[in-house]
Amino acid sequence: MVAGVCAGVGRWLGVDPIVVRLAACILALANGAGVLLYLVAWAVLPEEPTTGDHDAAPEAIPGTRRGSQLALAVGCITLGCLLLVRWIAPFFPDRIVWPAVVAAIGIGLVLARAGDSDRARWREAMTRLPTNPVEALRGGWMVWARVLVGAGLLIAGIGSFLASTDTLAAVGSVGIAVLATVLGGALLFSPWVARLVRQLREERRERIRNEERADMAAHLHDSVLQTLALIQRHADAPQQARSLARRQERELRAWLYDGRRSAFADAPGNLAMALDRVADEVEADHGAAVDVVAVGDCQVDEHVDALVAAVREAVLNAARHSGADEVSVYAEVADGRIEAFVRDRGRGFDPAAVDGDRRGITHSIVRRMARHGGTAQIHSAPGEGTEVTFELALEVESTP
Amino acid sequence: MTPTGQTRVFLVDDHRLFLSGVRTELAGHFDIVGEAVDVESAVEGIRSTEPDVVLLDVHLPGGGGRAVIEAVHRTHPRVVFLALSVSDAAEDVIAVIRAGARGYVTKTIAADDLARAVERVREGDAVFSPRLAGFVLDAFAGDLPPGTSLDPELDQITPREREVLRLLARGYTYKEIARRLQVSIKTIETHVSSVLRKLQLSSRHELTRWATDRRLV
Numbered sequence: 001m002v003a004g005v006c007a008g009v010g011r012w013l014g015v016d017p018i019v020v021r022l023a024a025c026i027l028a029l030a031n032g033a034g035v036l037l038y039l040v041a042w043a044v045l046p047e048e049p050t051t052g053d054h055d056a057a058p059e060a061i062p063g064t065r066r067g068s069q070l071a072l073a074v075g076c077i078t079l080g081c082l083l084l085v086r087w088i089a090p091f092f093p094d095r096i097v098w099p100a101v102v103a104a105i106g107i108g109l110v111l112a113r114a115g116d117s118d119r120a121r122w123r124e125a126m127t128r129l130p131t132n133p134v135e136a137l138r139g140g141w142m143v144w145a146r147v148l149v150g151a152g153l154l155i156a157g158i159g160s161f162l163a164s165t166d167t168l169a170a171v172g173s174v175g176i177a178v179l180a181t182v183l184g185g186a187l188l189f190s191p192w193v194a195r196l197v198r199q200l201r202e203e204r205r206e207r208i209r210n211e212e213r214a215d216m217a218a219h220l221h222d223s224v225l226q227t228l229a230l231i232q233r234h235a236d237a238p239q240q241a242r243s244l245a246r247r248q249e250r251e252l253r254a255w256l257y258d259g260r261r262s263a264f265a266d267a268p269g270n271l272a273m274a275l276d277r278v279a280d281e282v283e284a285d286h287g288a289a290v291d292v293v294a295v296g297d298c299q300v301d302e303h304v305d306a307l308v309a310a311v312r313e314a315v316l317n318a319a320r321h322s323g324a325d326e327v328s329v330y331a332e333v334a335d336g337r338i339e340a341f342v343r344d345r346g347r348g349f350d351p352a353a354v355d356g357d358r359r360g361i362t363h364s365i366v367r368r369m370a371r372h373g374g375t376a377q378i379h380s381a382p383g384e385g386t387e388v389t390f391e392l393a394l395e396v397e398s399t400p
Numbered sequence: 401m402t403p404t405g406q407t408r409v410f411l412v413d414d415h416r417l418f419l420s421g422v423r424t425e426l427a428g429h430f431d432i433v434g435e436a437v438d439v440e441s442a443v444e445g446i447r448s449t450e451p452d453v454v455l456l457d458v459h460l461p462g463g464g465g466r467a468v469i470e471a472v473h474r475t476h477p478r479v480v481f482l483a484l485s486v487s488d489a490a491e492d493v494i495a496v497i498r499a500g501a502r503g504y505v506t507k508t509i510a511a512d513d514l515a516r517a518v519e520r521v522r523e524g525d526a527v528f529s530p531r532l533a534g535f536v537l538d539a540f541a542g543d544l545p546p547g548t549s550l551d552p553e554l555d556q557i558t559p560r561e562r563e564v565l566r567l568l569a570r571g572y573t574y575k576e577i578a579r580r581l582q583v584s585i586k587t588i589e590t591h592v593s594s595v596l597r598k599l600q601l602s603s604r605h606e607l608t609r610w611a612t613d614r615r616l617v
Binding site: 246249253289291293294295296326328330332334341343387 | 486508530531533534537538541566569570571572
């Protein structure tokens, strides 16, 4: 009827709009509640994003004709209501009725503009949204004229109401006039404001979605695509291609699955993550696959840091000298201590008869652990592979 | 390794590239009777071909590997599943195991090891990758909170099982573990199967809650 609220409610309820309109009219006749309800509904209900078939019907009515029709309708409804009220309550004077009708027509004219501009915006560009009401007002002198006439009528209505009653003279207060103006303004602009807030919210949601997508695309480009390109170039060097692939796999997995964990914990300060990093670095430099399994976890202090460094040394040794293409790392935090194992199935060696270079490395691992109150043992035999075991008592409470 | 007769294997994975890779690797060892790329076609294909072993990806469009196991086991309880995944997410892996998979291996597994794992589950044993062993140790770590009703048969692992799991997590093969603990491979297999059974039946509430808790540590 006026802004399609009835039709909208009807569609929502699955009832013929006529029924809703009749109900609204009856409510309006009752005591004006219908009118109030209608205006509130118009302001509050979300406007349908009119795409395709839906916008055909409302657009059939040309904007200007719609505006005046709407204004007339609002005026008539108001008049009807007030006449009804006067009939119920005879003391209700004429001098309130007519200014109110004039003001209602004014509101109708101005709000008709809002409806038109919204519709036009939805139709033209679904995503481009106005950032202020002034922009919404841009749209030719006809519109401006209508808004001005409407606002003038409203102010005239309010003014004549105040003048015709004795309030203005009796109280003589500017306050009432200001209040009346503010109320009028609020009445005029509330639908706009409500719509604006809604549109801004939608825009924001869309922007967040786009940012996430861009983030993902950027990450995949920086990491996965680059690595795939590298792998293609190294296709004739399988060892290198494999280590690239493993490294990328580890990175992507960390990005996909550890994001939440690192958001809650001090990411670089965890034993499991420190070991993952060790594995990552060694794989990148030496091509051997390093599998890390960690049970429990703890924060890294200087002693744990020493353990990680010793583990790294052992993994490096295995990758460099054992000839195995896979190194297993297992770390367990339980009962106030850390145990770690580095194992390969390479050629192994006889710990009793190692050359000087090897002994140096061995000693550096063992001594490093001893300095921090831990132990390291190396088990190996020719042809049997090597396993280095570490043990370190924790000083702080572990976080299993 | 004993490829006795021809074990009939069905492959389920939504990455066709990976699917064709596995097929090439296993074609010499097994009779590949079919493949599927989503839950619906997998259930259909497995029911019509009735394979011995299904190699099942944990992540599948249409409900995940778990949905396949549940649907197939309703009509064909004898089909065994081996879960295969690149995923590190413990809750996904545990979910598939609890649904009835006989083991879990990561996709980086070598072809020979994969073939051995398929044989092992066909014979009714469990297959634990080091990573799964780590998950299980994590899940059964620590004491239950006081007041929890405890079924010692199901809700705890024995010290010996724990020892086996730790060696598995350290990268030992069954054979190496058996030699180290000076028992037979069959004994190790019994321990591992027992752990698998506990993993599937335990009411230990950490098993369901632990995965999410762990992410918040």
